[in-house]
Every structure is written in C-alpha cells, then in structure tokens.
Amino acid sequence: MRAVLCGYYGKGNGGDEALLASLLQMLPSEVSPLVLSGNPDQTRDRYRVETCDRFRLLPVLQALRQSDVFIWGGGSLIQDATSAVSPLYYGGLMALAQQLGLKTIAWAQGIGPLKRPLTSWLAKKTFASCTAVSVRDRASAALLADWQVPFILAPDPVWALDAAPVPGLWNLPAPRVAVTLRSHPQLTETRLANFTRALIDFQTATQTCILLVPFQQTQDLALAQAIQPQLPGISQILYLEDPRLLKGVFRGVEMAIGMRLHSLIMAAAEGCRCFALSYDPKVSQLMKELEMPGWDLAQLPEDPTLMSQAWLEHYANGDCLTPEQIQSLVDRALMHKDLLSEALCK
Structure with missing residues (x-):
C-alpha cells in the first residue's frame, strides 16, 4: 500500500x-x-x-x-x-x-x-x-x-516520538536549562530585552548552563544569537534538525522555558519542568491541560525581576509530570497509531 x-x-x-x-x-x-x-x-x-x-x-x-x-x-x-x-x-x-x-x-x-x-x-x-x-x-x-x-x-503524537541521545550534551556542565523562543509580533524589542535581563538574573542565581534551542532557524536562531552574548555564565546554542535529537535534548535538562508548542511537549514528555510563554491558543490549551505555569506573551511582566523570581520558584519547587502521567499521555497519543491501522486495514 x-x-x-x-x-x-x-x-x-x-x-x-x-x-x-x-x-x-x-x-x-x-x-x-x-x-x-x-x-x-x-x-x-x-x-x-x-x-x-x-x-x-x-x-x-x-x-x-x-x-x-x-x-x-x-x-x-x-x-x-x-x-x-x-x-x-x-x-x-x-x-x-x-x-x-x-x-x-x-x-x-x-x-x-x-x-x-x-x-x-x-x-x-x-x-x-x-x-x-x-x-x-x-x-x-x-x-x-x-x-x-x-x-x-488524542494527545499530540509527539508525546510518543522516540527520542535520541544528543552527542556531547552530557559534556556540558549541569544543571542545564533549555530556552526555546520564536519571533512573534508580541515579542517586542522591549519584551525581549526584559526577558533577556530576567534570564541573566536567573542564570546568575542558579549557575545553570543555558541551552538556547532554535526549533526553526529562520524564526528562532537570530533570537538565540542576540541573547547568548549577554549571558554571564556558560551557554550554548543547540541547532538540531533531527526531531528525535530535539526531543533528546530535554532528557538532559532540569527545566525548559519555551514558546514553541512542541518544545513544551517534548520537555514534559521527558520529565522536565516546564514554564510556558504562550503566543497561540494551542500553547495556552496545553498549559491549561497540564497545569503548566507561564504567561501569555501579551501579558509578560514588565519587571524582569518578577520573571526571574517566577522561574527561580519553579526551578526550585516546581513539579514535572510523574512517570505515570507521562505514560498515560504516551499511551493515549498512540490512539493516532491505532486509527492509522484501522483505517488502512479496512
């Protein structure tokens, strides 16, 4: 067939x-x-x-x-x-x-x-x-x-995607935090500057290695390149085109701060704490379903200190999904596989 x-x-x-x-x-x-x-x-x-x-x-x-x-x-x-x-x-x-x-x-x-x-x-x-x-x-x-x-x-099929280990990831110092931003009209120059200031303060307080992960080079890479030189600690831009490697990144990080829907799904599926910045109803819906903390991009705090404090609180005390919750989401995502089998075998 x-x-x-x-x-x-x-x-x-x-x-x-x-x-x-x-x-x-x-x-x-x-x-x-x-x-x-x-x-x-x-x-x-x-x-x-x-x-x-x-x-x-x-x-x-x-x-x-x-x-x-x-x-x-x-x-x-x-x-x-x-x-x-x-x-x-x-x-x-x-x-x-x-x-x-x-x-x-x-x-x-x-x-x-x-x-x-x-x-x-x-x-x-x-x-x-x-x-x-x-x-x-x-x-x-x-x-x-x-x-x-x-x-x-059923949940997004990417919950069930097989992850692959990222070469060299474990050579970077731990703990690690992944950041996934994308360009958007609501991510204004002022909001980006405030976000960057908050990320600087967060890294200074936690001494974490910041991984900037562009999911789409044309929209995300320039943001990562603008932020990285301002970070005081160790950081790296990870541009990975294979989606199995992208998912594998989140096996090696403590927390993800993300705009991209699938970055948050991948991170949550790998047992990572997640903090969302929503630019789209699909991200807001995921936040609601998983009780994931975060803000709509249009309501991002103007005070960088409020941002960094929220991240610090979640980094220290926030919950990730339990193995049982993750397995339930993976099992239900496989309903998309069952649908293919049933429809193609008619």
Missing part, C-alpha cells in the same frame, strides 16, 4: 518535523510512504523515504494517481490566521485526493482558527469526506462535533 503524506514538511520547523517523524514511526509496516516536502532531498536523506517536491503540481498529481492513501497530518494545517493560501493548498490537495478515489485520513489535526467563509466551507467539506479523522485538542474536537464529523481525540 502506497501513501502520500502531506504536511508542513521540509520547511525547517522542528515541530512539524517531529510530527512527520511520529507519523512515520506509527505507520503500519506494509505501508510505503511518499512525503510531499519543501526540501525533498533533505527529507529523503533524513528519513529514508520516497519524496516529492510539494510545490511541483504535475509530480504531486502523478504521486496521487499512483497511490492508495492520502494522509493529511499533522498539526495546524487548516487555519487562516497566518495565511489564506495555506488552507486552500492543503484543502485543495485533500479534495483532489478524494476525487481520485484515495482513502483520505486527516491525522493529528489542530483545526483553526478559521475566520474566512471559504476556508471554513472547504475544511468542513473535506473533513466530512475523510475515511478517518484524529485531532489533538478539544477546540478542534468541538468544531468537528459541530460539523457532525466523526473523529477521535
């Missing part, structure tokens, strides 16, 4: 790469994947899979015609908050696959926000025509329930 996998793959985003790695890990062994990628050579070399350039229409059409299954997943593909084009691209491919008679699976989706009537109509139509649907958050589940589309709800 041949399956075309479609997502925001090959674009240098660690979270989306983690979703692809999780999907490949969960695919039944009898399924032969072909991944639509923004960087086909890199995706082929990293995952040892067949690939196709996601922007070349004729090869994509040929791949669909030669396949049995189309898998949309995972993550926030169907939303029009950041782009009106993105949901039309993904929705258009799903509609095309359905017209060609392929089994279509919407896998580990985070749906919305959908602010435009056209994208909302297209989403409702394509989800309703899917062979199977799984979502990773309650807001997406509520939307599908309103549309009367059958689905399963």
Whole structure:
C-alpha cells in the first residue's frame, strides 16, 4: 500500500518535523510512504523515504494517481490566521485526493482558527469526506462535533516520538536549562530585552548552563544569537534538525522555558519542568491541560525581576509530570497509531 503524506514538511520547523517523524514511526509496516516536502532531498536523506517536491503540481498529481492513501497530518494545517493560501493548498490537495478515489485520513489535526467563509466551507467539506479523522485538542474536537464529523481525540503524537541521545550534551556542565523562543509580533524589542535581563538574573542565581534551542532557524536562531552574548555564565546554542535529537535534548535538562508548542511537549514528555510563554491558543490549551505555569506573551511582566523570581520558584519547587502521567499521555497519543491501522486495514 502506497501513501502520500502531506504536511508542513521540509520547511525547517522542528515541530512539524517531529510530527512527520511520529507519523512515520506509527505507520503500519506494509505501508510505503511518499512525503510531499519543501526540501525533498533533505527529507529523503533524513528519513529514508520516497519524496516529492510539494510545490511541483504535475509530480504531486502523478504521486496521487499512483497511490492508495492520502494522509493529511499533522498539526495546524487548516487555519487562516497566518495565511489564506495555506488552507486552500492543503484543502485543495485533500479534495483532489478524494476525487481520485484515495482513502483520505486527516491525522493529528489542530483545526483553526478559521475566520474566512471559504476556508471554513472547504475544511468542513473535506473533513466530512475523510475515511478517518484524529485531532489533538478539544477546540478542534468541538468544531468537528459541530460539523457532525466523526473523529477521535488524542494527545499530540509527539508525546510518543522516540527520542535520541544528543552527542556531547552530557559534556556540558549541569544543571542545564533549555530556552526555546520564536519571533512573534508580541515579542517586542522591549519584551525581549526584559526577558533577556530576567534570564541573566536567573542564570546568575542558579549557575545553570543555558541551552538556547532554535526549533526553526529562520524564526528562532537570530533570537538565540542576540541573547547568548549577554549571558554571564556558560551557554550554548543547540541547532538540531533531527526531531528525535530535539526531543533528546530535554532528557538532559532540569527545566525548559519555551514558546514553541512542541518544545513544551517534548520537555514534559521527558520529565522536565516546564514554564510556558504562550503566543497561540494551542500553547495556552496545553498549559491549561497540564497545569503548566507561564504567561501569555501579551501579558509578560514588565519587571524582569518578577520573571526571574517566577522561574527561580519553579526551578526550585516546581513539579514535572510523574512517570505515570507521562505514560498515560504516551499511551493515549498512540490512539493516532491505532486509527492509522484501522483505517488502512479496512
């Protein structure tokens, strides 16, 4: 059985790469994947899979015609908050696959926000025509329930992603704290300066080794490079493209301060204390579900001392998830794997 996998793959985003790695890990062994990628050579070399350039229409059409299954997943593909084009691209491919008679699976989706009537109509139509649907958050589940589309709800598949050890990590002095920031309009120059001042004070008080971890080079690396020279203690920028290594980073740190959704999932899954900075409802929802401390980015304290004190308190006294809680989340995340097996064996 041949399956075309479609997502925001090959674009240098660690979270989306983690979703692809999780999907490949969960695919039944009898399924032969072909991944639509923004960087086909890199995706082929990293995952040892067949690939196709996601922007070349004729090869994509040929791949669909030669396949049995189309898998949309995972993550926030169907939303029009950041782009009106993105949901039309993904929705258009799903509609095309359905017209060609392929089994279509919407896998580990985070749906919305959908602010435009056209994208909302297209989403409702394509989800309703899917062979199977799984979502990773309650807001997406509520939307599908309103549309009367059958689905399963399970934690993000990255909870169950296999981590890999990071070469050289254990040579860095302990204790270690990981920081994952991304550029965002609400992370203003003033807020970044206050954050950096707070991080300086935190490191001075704890003598921790600060690991700055860009999840997407184009959005995150410049921030890490701006912060690192100002830190008084030992620090390092860890730019890792393999998502299994990204998850492996959090096996060796005491606490994570993060904006990126999947950095917080990876950290929590590896038993790390987490402190969140939310720029998106998906991060706020994770904070609520896990009772994770943090702030919305728009309400970041103006006083760096308040920030550093909150981090110090969590570093000293905060809780991480228990092994039982982590195992429960991993087991439930594997429902996305069960859905693939059931849908592909029909």
